Amino acid sequence: DARVTQTPRHKVTEMGQEVTMRCQPILGHNTVFWYRQTMMQGLELLAYFRNRAPLDDSGMPKDRFSAEMPDATLATLKIQPSEPRDSAVYFCASGLPGLDMFFGPGTRLTVL
Amino acid sequence: AQSVTQLGSHVSVSEGALVLLRCNYSSSVPPYLFWYVQYPNQGLQLLLKYTTGATLVKGINGFEAEFKKSETSFHLTKPSAHMSDAAEYFCALSTSGTYKYIFGTGTRLKVLA
Numbered sequence: 001d002a003r004v005t006q007t008p009r010h011k012v013t014e015m016g017q018e019v020t021m022r023c024q025p026i027l028g029h030n031t032v033f034w035y036r037q038t039m040m041q042g043l044e045l046l047a048y049f050r051n052r053a054p055l056d057d058s059g060m061p062k063d064r065f066s067a068e069m070p071d072a073t074l075a076t077l078k079i080q081p082s083e084p085r086d087s088a089v090y091f092c093a094s095g096l097p098g099l100d101m102f103f104g105p106g107t108r109l110t111v112l
Numbered sequence: 113a114q115s116v117t118q119l120g121s122h123v124s125v126s127e128g129a130l131v132l133l134r135c136n137y138s139s140s141v142p143p144y145l146f147w148y149v150q151y152p153n154q155g156l157q158l159l160l161k162y163t164t165g166a167t168l169v170k171g172i173n174g175f176e177a178e179f180k181k182s183e184t185s186f187h188l189t190k191p192s193a194h195m196s197d198a199a200e201y202f203c204a205l206s207t208s209g210t211y212k213y214i215f216g217t218g219t220r221l222k223v224l225a
Contacts, residue, residue, distance in 0.1 A: 004155070033213075043202065043215040056212065091155055101213060103148075103155035 002026045004104035006092050012110045018080040021107045023092030024073055032075045033093040033101065034060075034067055043091075049075065050097075082111045114139045116205050118216035126224045131175075131190040133219045135203030138184060145186040146204040146213070147177055156202060162186065173197070198223045 005024045013019055025032050034046040047057035052069040060067065064086075066078045079086055089108050095101035119134040137143055144163045148156040160171025167179040173196075177188045186203060203216040 042217045045212060048212070093156075100158050100161065103157070105153075105155045 002102075004092055004094050004102050006090075006104040006107050008107060009105065010108045010110075012112065013082055014112050015083055016081045017111075018078065019082045019086075019109060019111075021077045021090055021092075021109070023075040023077075023094075023104060025075060025092070025094030026102055027073070029094035029096055029102075030072075031095050031097060031101075032069060033091075033095075034075070034077050035091040035093065035103075036088045037091060037106070038088045046077070046090075079109075082109075084111045087111050114143070114205055114207070114214050116203050116214050116216040118201075118203050118219050120219055121217065122220050122222065124222040124224055125193045127195055128192050131188070131193045131197065131221065133188040133201050133203075133221065135177075135186045135188065135216060136184055137186060137203075137205050139205060139207065141207050144206045144208065145177075145179060146206070147171065147175070147186075147188050148202045148204060148215075149173075150200045150202065150218075152199075159188070159201075193221075193223045195223050195225065197221060 007022045030051050033048040036044045046059045047067040049069050069075045087110050089106045091106045093101045093103045115138045117136045146161045147159040149159050150156045160169050162169050162179045170176045175190045200218045200220045202218050204213045206213045
């Protein structure tokens, strides 16, 4: 049963620390998305990649967030330095153009 | 600009009653429309989707939705609610040739015994 995996599932850190979240998309999927979910803002698209190239990262705060795909099996989202307002659930999703998008279980980030 | 509006952030129904979750969209080009469900502490799971063709689409767990272009709506229904349907439901929109999904703000469904 193919699924998107994310690590860690939970992360508690202190303000100012670096946070790295990882995602393994479903094998063969060439489009990867990063979403952030909060009570106030709902689901926000942060960035997405096609064939490992960033297509749109306009949803990300550029000064502190970065997203990369070092290879086809790994996507990373990094926050440096982290702030309390970054506390949220971060979802990775993968898919193929025109087909369904599959979400991972999310990383719940708490920044103290 | 494209947008998705879900009417009612919280909906309560009795077990066995009809479930109706409302979604309206705005799009200048033909939309692809989706309903996702999110159970507590989990990611989003696709319930059903409309791309082209038949306007009444059936999904998993007995849910269905009808695309009504004239009303710019894509409401989600289920004839008889089950306790296990309690979750948050998201309507989403995409269009051909793009990879961006626009999500509504979600509707939390509560099923009363």
